[in-house]
Amino acid sequence: MGLALVGLAGIYVRALMFTPIERTQGPAQKIFYVHAPVAWAALLAFSVCGLLSLLYLMMRDRKFDLMAAASAEVGTALAVVMLTTGPLWGKPVWGTWWTWDARLTSTLFTFLLFVGYLVLRNALTDFEVRARFSAVLGVMALVLVPFIHVTVYWFRTLHPDPVVLKPDAPSLPSVMLVTLLSSFAVCTVLYIGLVMQRYALAVMQDVREEEAAGGIS
Amino acid sequence: MASSSLFGTALAVARKDLKVEWRTKTAFISSLVFAVLVLAVLYFARDKTSVGDYDLAPGALWVTFTFAGMLGLNRAFLLERENHALDGLRLTPISPTALFLGKVAGNLVFLGVVELVSLPLFILFYDVPIWRQLPTLMVVVALATIGYVAVGTLLSAMVVRTRFSEVMLPVLLLPFLVPPIVSAVQLTWRILALRPLSEMTGWLSLLAAFDIIFFTLSLLLFEAILIE
Amino acid sequence: MASSEPAVRVHEVSRRFGYRWVVRNVSMDIASGEAVMLVGGNGAGKTTLLRVMAGLLKAHKGRIDYRGMVGMVAHHTMMYDALTARENLVFFGRLHGLRDDGRADRLLERLGLGHVSGERIATFSRGMLQRLAIARALLHEPDVLLLDEPLTGLDDAASQIVLAVIAELKARGAALLIATHQLIELASVTARVGYMVSGRLAALEPLPGPDAGAIVSRYRDLVASGV
Numbered sequence: 001m002g003l004a005l006v007g008l009a010g011i012y013v014r015a016l017m018f019t020p021i022e023r024t025q026g027p028a029q030k031i032f033y034v035h036a037p038v039a040w041a042a043l044l045a046f047s048v049c050g051l052l053s054l055l056y057l058m059m060r061d062r063k064f065d066l067m068a069a070a071s072a073e074v075g076t077a078l079a080v081v082m083l084t085t086g087p088l089w090g091k092p093v094w095g096t097w098w099t100w101d102a103r104l105t106s107t108l109f110t111f112l113l114f115v116g117y118l119v120l121r122n123a124l125t126d127f128e129v130r131a132r133f134s135a136v137l138g139v140m141a142l143v144l145v146p147f148i149h150v151t152v153y154w155f156r157t158l159h160p161d162p163v164v165l166k167p168d169a170p171s172l173p174s175v176m177l178v179t180l181l182s183s184f185a186v187c188t189v190l191y192i193g194l195v196m197q198r199y200a201l202a203v204m205q206d207v208r209e210e211e212a213a214g215g216i217s
Numbered sequence: 218m219a220s221s222s223l224f225g226t227a228l229a230v231a232r233k234d235l236k237v238e239w240r241t242k243t244a245f246i247s248s249l250v251f252a253v254l255v256l257a258v259l260y261f262a263r264d265k266t267s268v269g270d271y272d273l274a275p276g277a278l279w280v281t282f283t284f285a286g287m288l289g290l291n292r293a294f295l296l297e298r299e300n301h302a303l304d305g306l307r308l309t310p311i312s313p314t315a316l317f318l319g320k321v322a323g324n325l326v327f328l329g330v331v332e333l334v335s336l337p338l339f340i341l342f343y344d345v346p347i348w349r350q351l352p353t354l355m356v357v358v359a360l361a362t363i364g365y366v367a368v369g370t371l372l373s374a375m376v377v378r379t380r381f382s383e384v385m386l387p388v389l390l391l392p393f394l395v396p397p398i399v400s401a402v403q404l405t406w407r408i409l410a411l412r413p414l415s416e417m418t419g420w421l422s423l424l425a426a427f428d429i430i431f432f433t434l435s436l437l438l439f440e441a442i443l444i445e
Numbered sequence: 446m447a448s449s450e451p452a453v454r455v456h457e458v459s460r461r462f463g464y465r466w467v468v469r470n471v472s473m474d475i476a477s478g479e480a481v482m483l484v485g486g487n488g489a490g491k492t493t494l495l496r497v498m499a500g501l502l503k504a505h506k507g508r509i510d511y512r513g514m515v516g517m518v519a520h521h522t523m524m525y526d527a528l529t530a531r532e533n534l535v536f537f538g539r540l541h542g543l544r545d546d547g548r549a550d551r552l553l554e555r556l557g558l559g560h561v562s563g564e565r566i567a568t569f570s571r572g573m574l575q576r577l578a579i580a581r582a583l584l585h586e587p588d589v590l591l592l593d594e595p596l597t598g599l600d601d602a603a604s605q606i607v608l609a610v611i612a613e614l615k616a617r618g619a620a621l622l623i624a625t626h627q628l629i630e631l632a633s634v635t636a637r638v639g640y641m642v643s644g645r646l647a648a649l650e651p652l653p654g655p656d657a658g659a660i661v662s663r664y665r666d667l668v669a670s671g672v
Contacts, residue, residue: 017419057438057441078327106370107394109395112391112392113392115388116388116389116392119385119388119389120375120376120379120385123379123380123381123385124378124379125463126462126463127463127464128463129378129445130440132441132444133378133442135377135441136375136438136441136442137369137372137375137389139434139438140368140431140434140435140438141392143431143434144392144393144396145429146398147395147423147426147427147430148392148395150396150423151395151399151400152395152422152425153401154419154420155399155403159386177246191421209463209464212463212464213461213463213464213465213466214460214465214466214467214507215466216466216470222542225539226540229536229540232541233525233528233536235534236527236528237525237528240528240565241527296525299525299526300521300522300523300524300525300526301521301522301523302523302524302525303521303523304501304519304521304523305522305523305524305537305581306540307500307501308499308500308501308516308523308582309537309540309541309585310540310542311540312482322554355632380603431487443550444503445501445502445503
C-alpha cells in the first residue's frame with residue numbers, strides 16, 4: 001500500500017515534470033497518465049469481483065464474499081476517478097465534456113451496475129443472504145459487461161457521429177510510454193493495496209461482530 | 218423429478234399466478250394504463266417539426282414496454298411474500314427449476330398481454346401503418362421480452378427480500394436491459410423503415426444470444442436465491 | 446405404530462441469523478404417535494427451530510433425520526388471499542404431486558370449513574385461516590407435523606376442532622411438535638414438554654402435571670438457573 005502511494009507520487013512528478021508535453025493535445029494530455037491506468041484498474045476490479053462471486057457460489061466461503069465486496073468498492077471509487085478525469089481531458093481535446101463513445105458508454109453502464117451491486121449489499125442485513133444475493137448479481141454482471149460493450153459498440157459504428165472520435169492509440173514516444181506503463185503498474189499495485197486494506201477491515205469487523213454476538217454455547 | 222411433472226408443476230404455478238392476477242386485476246390494469254400514458258406522453262415530448270413520428274416511435278415503444286414490465290415483475294414475487302406463501306411452496310417438493318419456469322411463464326403472459334394490447338395503440342398513436350410488418354415486429358417483441366422477463370424474474374425474487382423493492386428493481390434491472398432493449402429499438406427502427414432482413418441479422422443474433430445465455434444463467438442461479 | 450426408531454431425530458442443530466445464534470445445539474427425538482409441547486418466551490428460538498426442522502431454513506450445524514414426510518403450520522397461512530379455500534388446497538396438493546381426488550374437500554369438511562370452501566380466503570377470520578393452514582399441512586399426510594402456535598387467536602369451538610385433529614393424528618401414528626403458549630389446552634394431548642431458553646433446549650421431560658402452573662414454574666426455574 002505504502003509502495004503504491006509512493007509510486008503514485010512518483011508518477012505524478014514524472015508525468016508533470018519529466019514527460020514532454022504532447023504537441024497536438026497540449027498539457028491536458030498529461031491527465032491521460034492517470035485516466036487510462038485508473039480505467040484499467042477499475043475494469044480489473046469489476047472482473048475480479050465477478051470471478052470472486054462465482055467462487056463464492058461454488059465454495060460458499062465467506063472470505064470470497066468479503067473480497068468481492070472490497071473489489072467492487074475499490075472499483076467503484078476508481079471508476080469515479082476515471083469518469084471525472086475523462087471529461088476533464090475530453091473538453092480540451094475532443095471539444096466536449098461527454099460523448100456517447102462506445103468505451104465511455106459501456107464504462108458508464110458498468111459503473112452503474114456496480115453501484116447497484118453496492119446498493120443491494122447495503123439493503124440486506126443478514127450476511128449470508130447478502131453474500132448469496134450479491135454473488136448472484138456479481139456473476140450476472142460479469143456476463144453482462146461484454147454484452148453491453150458489444151451493444152454500444154455496434155450502436156456507435158452503425159450510427160457514425162460527427163463528434164471527433166478518439167483516435168487509434170498513436171505510437172507514443174518512448175518517454176511517454178515509460179511514464180504510461182509505470183502508471184499502469186502503479187495503479188494495479190494501488191488497486192491490490194486498497195483491496196487488501198478494505199478486506200482486512202472487513203475481516204476485522206467480521207471478527208468483532210462475531211465476538212459481540214457470542215458463540216453457540 | 219420427471220420432466221413431465223417438472224413442466225406440469227411449472228404450469229400449475231403459472232396458472233395460479235394468472236388466476237390471482239385475473240381476480241385482482243390491479244397490477245394488470247395499472248401496467249396497461251401506465252403503458253398508454255407513457256406512449257401518449259412521449260408523443261408530446263419532442264419538437265414535432267424536427268423529430269418525426271418514425272424517428273420517435275421505436276424508442277417510445279420500448280421505453281413503454283420496459284417500464285410497464287417493471288410494474289408486473291414487482292408483483293410476481295410480492296404475491297409470494299404476502300402471507301409467506303413462498304414458504305408454503307418451499308414446504309412442497311417443488312424444484313427451484315419448476316418454480317422459476319412457472320414464474321417466468323406467468324410473467325411472460327402478463328407482459329405479453331400488456332404488449333399485445335399496447336401494440337395496436339402504438340400503431341394508431343404514432344401513425345405507423347406497419348400492419349404487414351407486424352409478424353416480424355412481434356418476433357422481435359417476443360425475443361426481447363423473453364430475455365427481459367428471465368433476468369427480471371431472478372432479480373425480482375432477490376429484491377422482494379429488501380426494504381425498498383419497488384425502487385431497487387429498476388436500479389438493478391435496467392443495466393441488464395441495455396442489450397435487449399437497444400437491440401429491439403434498432404430492429405424496430407429497421408422494421409418501420411422497411412429495411413431488408415439482412416440488415417437485421419446482427420441485432421437479431423445479439424438478442425437471441427442474450428436470451429439463451431441469460432435465461433440459462435438465471436435458471437441456474439435461481440436456486441441460490443431460494444435456499445435460506 | 447410405535448417403534449424404537451424415532452420419527453424425527455434432531456441432532457445438535459444450531460442456526461444463526463446474521464451473527465447471532467438463535468438455535469443452539471438442540472437435540473431431540475420424537476417417536477411416532479407422540480406429541481411434544483415446546484414452550485419458551487418470545488425470541489427463545491421456538492419458531493426458528495420449527496422452521497429449521499421443516500426444511501425452510503438450513504441448519505448451520507447439526508442435522509435432522511426423518512422417517513417419512515414432514516408438514517408444518519406456521520403463524521402465516523402461506524396461502525393466496527385471492528384464491529378460494531378449495532383452490533389453495535388443490536394448488537398445494539398439485540405441488541405435492543397429488544391428484545384433485547376429493548382429498549381437499551374431505552379435509553375442509555373435517556376442519557369445519559366445508560361451507561366456505563368456495564370463498565376467497567381474504568374474507569376469512571383468524572380461526573378459519575388457522576384451520577385452513579392445518580388442512581394444507583395435512584394434504585400429503587405427513588408423518589411428522591410441526592405446529593407453531595396452532596391455537597393462538599382461536600375461539601373455543603375452533604380450538605376444540607384443532608385439538609381433536611391433533612389427537613386423531615397422534616392416534617394415526619404421526620409425530621407432533623407443538624410450539625405454544627396455550628399450556629392448559631395442549632397438556633391434554635401431549636406427554637412431554639421441551640423448554641427453550643435463549644436458543645437452547647434447556648430440558649425435555651414428561652409433563653410435570655396437568656395444570657399450567659407446574660409448567661410455568663418449571664420454566665421459570667430453568668430461566669433462573671441461568672444458562
